[in-house]
Amino acid sequence: MAGHGARSRSGGRPTLEEVAARAGVGRGTVSRVINGSPRVSDATRAAVEAAVAELGYVPNTAARALAANRTDAIALVVPEPETRFFAEPYFSDMLRGVGSELSETEMQLLLIFAGSDRERRRLAQYLAAHRVDGVLLVSVHADDPLPDLLAQLEIPAVISGPRSAAETLASVDSDNYGGARQAVEHLLSRGRRRVAHITGRLDVYGAQRRVDGYREALRDAGHAVDEALIEPGDFTEEGGRRAMAALLERRPDLDAVFAASDVTAAGARQVLREAGRRIPDDVALVGYDDSAIARHMEPPLTSVRQPIQEMGRRMIDLLLTEIADRRPAVSRELERRQVVLATELVERASS
Amino acid sequence: MAGHGARSRSGGRPTLEEVAARAGVGRGTVSRVINGSPRVSDATRAAVEAAVAELGYVPNTAARALAANRTDAIALVVPEPETRFFAEPYFSDMLRGVGSELSETEMQLLLIFAGSDRERRRLAQYLAAHRVDGVLLVSVHADDPLPDLLAQLEIPAVISGPRSAAETLASVDSDNYGGARQAVEHLLSRGRRRVAHITGRLDVYGAQRRVDGYREALRDAGHAVDEALIEPGDFTEEGGRRAMAALLERRPDLDAVFAASDVTAAGARQVLREAGRRIPDDVALVGYDDSAIARHMEPPLTSVRQPIQEMGRRMIDLLLTEIADRRPAVSRELERRQVVLATELVERASS
DNA sequence: AGGTACCGTGGGAGCGCTCCCACCGGTGAT
DNA sequence: ATCACCGGTGGGAGCGCTCCCACGGTACCT
Numbered sequence: 001m002a003g004h005g006a007r008s009r010s011g012g013r014p015t016l017e018e019v020a021a022r023a024g025v026g027r028g029t030v031s032r033v034i035n036g037s038p039r040v041s042d043a044t045r046a047a048v049e050a051a052v053a054e055l056g057y058v059p060n061t062a063a064r065a066l067a068a069n070r071t072d073a074i075a076l077v078v079p080e081p082e083t084r085f086f087a088e089p090y091f092s093d094m095l096r097g098v099g100s101e102l103s104e105t106e107m108q109l110l111l112i113f114a115g116s117d118r119e120r121r122r123l124a125q126y127l128a129a130h131r132v133d134g135v136l137l138v139s140v141h142a143d144d145p146l147p148d149l150l151a152q153l154e155i156p157a158v159i160s161g162p163r164s165a166a167e168t169l170a171s172v173d174s175d176n177y178g179g180a181r182q183a184v185e186h187l188l189s190r191g192r193r194r195v196a197h198i199t200g201r202l203d204v205y206g207a208q209r210r211v212d213g214y215r216e217a218l219r220d221a222g223h224a225v226d227e228a229l230i231e232p233g234d235f236t237e238e239g240g241r242r243a244m245a246a247l248l249e250r251r252p253d254l255d256a257v258f259a260a261s262d263v264t265a266a267g268a269r270q271v272l273r274e275a276g277r278r279i280p281d282d283v284a285l286v287g288y289d290d291s292a293i294a295r296h297m298e299p300p301l302t303s304v305r306q307p308i309q310e311m312g313r314r315m316i317d318l319l320l321t322e323i324a325d326r327r328p329a330v331s332r333e334l335e336r337r338q339v340v341l342a343t344e345l346v347e348r349a350s351s
Numbered sequence: 352m353a354g355h356g357a358r359s360r361s362g363g364r365p366t367l368e369e370v371a372a373r374a375g376v377g378r379g380t381v382s383r384v385i386n387g388s389p390r391v392s393d394a395t396r397a398a399v400e401a402a403v404a405e406l407g408y409v410p411n412t413a414a415r416a417l418a419a420n421r422t423d424a425i426a427l428v429v430p431e432p433e434t435r436f437f438a439e440p441y442f443s444d445m446l447r448g449v450g451s452e453l454s455e456t457e458m459q460l461l462l463i464f465a466g467s468d469r470e471r472r473r474l475a476q477y478l479a480a481h482r483v484d485g486v487l488l489v490s491v492h493a494d495d496p497l498p499d500l501l502a503q504l505e506i507p508a509v510i511s512g513p514r515s516a517a518e519t520l521a522s523v524d525s526d527n528y529g530g531a532r533q534a535v536e537h538l539l540s541r542g543r544r545r546v547a548h549i550t551g552r553l554d555v556y557g558a559q560r561r562v563d564g565y566r567e568a569l570r571d572a573g574h575a576v577d578e579a580l581i582e583p584g585d586f587t588e589e590g591g592r593r594a595m596a597a598l599l600e601r602r603p604d605l606d607a608v609f610a611a612s613d614v615t616a617a618g619a620r621q622v623l624r625e626a627g628r629r630i631p632d633d634v635a636l637v638g639y640d641d642s643a644i645a646r647h648m649e650p651p652l653t654s655v656r657q658p659i660q661e662m663g664r665r666m667i668d669l670l671l672t673e674i675a676d677r678r679p680a681v682s683r684e685l686e687r688r689q690v691v692l693a694t695e696l697v698e699r700a701s702s
Numbered sequence: 703a704g705g706t707a708c709c710g711t712g713g714g715a716g717c718g719c720t721c722c723c724a725c726c727g728g729t730g731a732t
Numbered sequence: 733a734t735c736a737c738c739g740g741t742g743g744g745a746g747c748g749c750t751c752c753c754a755c756g757g758t759a760c761c762t
Contacts, residue, residue: 013481015748026712031750041710058480062416063748066717071413082447092437099433103469108482111462113450122454129409130364131459366718377742382720392740414718417747 014055023051034059073108074134074319077123079144081115088263089291090308094138094160097312105320107133114146127153134319136160137169142203156322158315161206162338170322170337172314174306176206179343180213183258183286183304186345188221192256192284196229198243198268200260207235210260210288229254233264240267248275255283256351262287262294262303269297269350284351299349307341314339365406374402385410424459425485425670428474430495432466439614440642441659445489445511448663456671458484465497478504485670487511488520493554507673509666512557513689521673521688523665525657527557530694531564534609534637534655537696539572543607543635547580549594549619551611558586561611561639580605584615591618599626606634607702613638613645613654620648620701635702650700658692665690 020030025044032040033048040048051057065071076098078085085091095111102109110132114123127135127149134156137146142163150157151169162171187195197214200207215225231247233239240259244267247254257272259265265287269279277283279299287294290305318337371381376395383391384399391399402408416422427449429436436442446462453460461483465474478486478500485507488497493514501508502520513522538546548565551558566576582598584590591610595618598605608623610616616638620630628634630650638645641656669688 016750017748020712027749028712028751029710032711035750039710044710056479058476060417060748061480061482062413062422063717064750065413066411066417066719067748067750069717069750082443082450086437086440086443089437092433096433099464103473108461108477110459118454125409126459128407129412131412367720368718371742378719379721379742380740383741386720390740395740411718414747415720417749418718418720420720420747 013060014057015060016057019048019051019055019057022055023048071131071133072106073110073132074102074136074316074323075110075112075126075132076136076138077112077114077146078138079114079120079141079146080139082113084115085113089293090289091138093308094312097309098136098316099312100309101313101316107320120146124149127155130155134158134323136315136319139204141201142205156319156326158319158322160311160315161204164205167205167338170318172311172318172339172341173206174308174311174341174343176209176343177213177216179288179304179306179345180210180258181217182343182345183288183302184214184217185221186302186347187256187258187284187286187351188217188223190256190284190351193223194226194229194251194254195256195258196231196247196251196254198231198233198240198247198257198259198264200264201234202232204235207260214258226251233260235261235264237263237267240264241271242267244268244271248272256285257283258286258288260288262289262291262297262301264288265301265303265350266293266297269301280349280351286351290346294346294348297350302348302351303346305344305346307343310341314341364411365408366411367408370399370402370406370408373406374399422482422484423457424461424483425453425487425667425674426461426463426477426483427487427489428463428465428497429489430465430471430492430497431490433464435466436464440644441640442489444659445663448660449487449667450663451660452664452667458671471497475500478506481506485509485674487666487670490555492552493556507670507677509670509673511662511666512555515556518556518689521669523662523669523690523692524557525659525662525692525694527560527694528564528567530639530655530657530696531561531609532568533694533696534639534653535565535568536572537653537698538607538609538635538637538702539568539574541607541635541702544574545577545580545602545605546607546609547582547598547602547605549582549584549591549598549608549610549615551615552585553583555586558611565609577602584611586612586615588614588618591615592622593618595619595622599623607636608634609637609639611639613640613642613648613652615639616652616654616701617644617648620652631700631702637702641697645697645699648701653699653702654697656695656697658694661692665692 016027016030020027023030025048029040029044030048033045076095078091099109112123114120135150137157137159140147140159140161140163147157147159147163147169158170158172161173184195197211199211202208211230218225228250231243233243240263248271257268259268265285269285272279272283279285285301287301287303290303294301294303318339367378367381371378374381376399380391380395381399384396427446429442450460463474465471486501488508488510491498491510491512491514498508498510498514498520509521509523512524535546548562550562553559562581569576579601582594584594591614599622608619610619616636620636623630623634630636636652638652638654641654645652645654669690
């Protein structure tokens with residue numbers, strides 16, 4: 001019998017201690033090698049590495065997490081129902097960027113949906129248990145309580161799309177203002193004069209910035225801003241349809257539409273079609289996102305491209321730094337933690 | 352000063368010990384309450400629950416995992432690149448089923464892609480570290496080494512779609528054989544006589560079963576099986592196009608096609624169109640999966656529906672049982688661990 | 703020669719929990 | 733009254749790791 005104390009509940013997996021014995025060193029030294037500490041002599045390191053290989057040692061994550069008080073995991077929190085997640089290419093691109101950047105590290109990515117109230121409660125519990133070292137927050141609305149919860153729990157977080165100009169969380173965003181300007185300037189340069197704008201959800205800061213860009217591009221070009229040419233949407237196809245109908249009603253003589261998303265543009269296109277307007281002959285159309293929809297639309301849609309994968313990568317960068325150097329909040333306050341990436345206008349047949 | 356030993360690295364979160372003190376009971380008792388053990392008196396339970404609420408106690412997952420040697424997490428492993436995952440509604444439905452069933456429990460779901468070699472190595476490492484209590488395996492090909500790795504590591508696993516009739520892992524599948532029969536019988540009942548079949552990837556057992564169903568449905572109806580009417584595909588749209596072209600070449604007089612997936616049917620439809628065949632007038636078309644594509648096709652596609660969400664739910668059921676009653680392998684061998692769910696033919700305009 | 707610095711190393715203490723054994727007092731059988 | 737029993741409870745031991753202090757040795761200074 002192996003005795004009482006040697007129950008070895010981990011299914012016979014070797015422990016640090018055993019590796020140490022095998023390599024003829026102490027536990028601390030093995031730990032140092034495993035964690036890549038430089039304060040180990042080459043000979044010792046080699047011996048330990050050999051022992052690790054021979055025994056097939058794999059560190060016990062739970063023990064490490066308990067002792068070191070970290071989890072080596074971060075969560076990508078999507079405050080939307082799964083359906084939305086799969087429907088919008090934005091998320092999958094983001095996920096790809098995040099994944100690629102993270103695969104360089106030992107960090108594990110968790111995908112968490114928080115669309116329903118129930119899921120949100122579950123998430124709150126999850127965060128309270130500190131089961132992740134940091135959080136990536138995408139698609140957050142102005143009144144979402146999640147960022148504050150995160151701050152209160154002192155969990156490092158990075159948000160894609162700041163909630164306002166005064167965002168306190170680290171954030172990565174594309175240049176919504178500049179992107180909108182690009183779109184409008186492009187339409188103006190094509191000789192369009194009555195350019196309408198279907199906005200996104202205005203409780204999303206980025207949507208507001210696009211309106212700002214729209215306005216100022218017109219103004220800078222010497223055109224007055226006609227408020228009747230601005231109609232609120234909500235980033236959805238249905239919203240695009242409703243807004244387009246309202247615009248046509250109010251300003252039947254419009255000759256261009258800048259929509260705050262490709263999906264919105266798709267809705268607008270439908271209504272324009274039904275109203276007998278030809279694209280781009282009668283009305284030019286420009287979208288935002290440069291998603292697959294834009295390429296497959298009939299006619300192909302001119303759209304403002306955001307570097308979504310790049311955004312995902314940058315978010316991870318920021319988050320990992322945030323996790324690594326958890327310095328006093330005061331000094332962090334001063335750093336540049338708001339990253340803004342440039343957009344690019346992709347011209348196609350719709351304009 | 353709080354002294355040396357009281358460093359409390361967990362960010363001030365209350366521990367079991369503190370809850371016990373507050374409730375005036377021992378550590379063991381609190382643990383029992385937290386874990387829902389029945390061997391606690393009502394009065395004590397109430398006292399502990401009050402203390403938990405007052406202190407806002409949340410168990411430390413790492414400590415629990417270390418002491419109990421379990422992780423309370425399971426992985427959904429997708430041996431495909433992300434792209435494929437997002438493109439196919441199959442996966443998102445599966446995820447939804449799995450998620451809904453799992454939300455009843457404390458278990459945490461991890462989504463892991465293992466499309467590239469690199470990702471697979473990472474996964475192997477991950478599994479070797481026993482970072483999950485069980486694994487859900489979807490879309491596995493006959494020669495995939497993953498199931499064996501899992502068996503070797505003694506990690507409970509459930510596979511969606513057995514690799515062969517002799518599958519040793521627990522599995523949940525839809526009735527591929529029966530589904531194919533439904534499709535073919537339907538076409539025959541509509542008076543079609545030269546029914547072709549575009550298969551799925553034949554290294555997927557389910558695809559083989561569909562071929563079997565196709566064959567036997569014809570035979571049972573008194574028709575000879577014309578091998579020239581069977582053309583291998585691979586579940587993709589491009590595969591559907593190729594196969595359809597080959598079939599038209601070989602048997603220009605075919606009057607129906609049963610495709611092993613909706614996506615394949617979409618490819619076939621294109622080629623039929625280009626060849627000037629009308630659907631369903633000249634050629635009837637039936638797909639498999641009843642995905643969104645089927646509903647949106649022109650004309651809407653008759654398709655064999657698999658209860659994918661239900662499959663996801665059943666997989667979780669099986670897996671949780673497997674994890675819970677880890678009895679000696681011998682006795683498990685005898686149990687019914689292969690679940691097969693019925694399919695349903697959804698008739699639309701294409702047939 | 704003695705002192706000081708520092709590098710590489712060993713191992714104690716502890717992370718917060720579960721598991722299990724021992725113990726307590728009350729109950730029913732003898 | 734005595735004893736075995738049992739539901740309810742407390743707490744020691746241990747899970748496998750990291751952190752950190754202490755220690756021996758070498759190199760370099762004074």
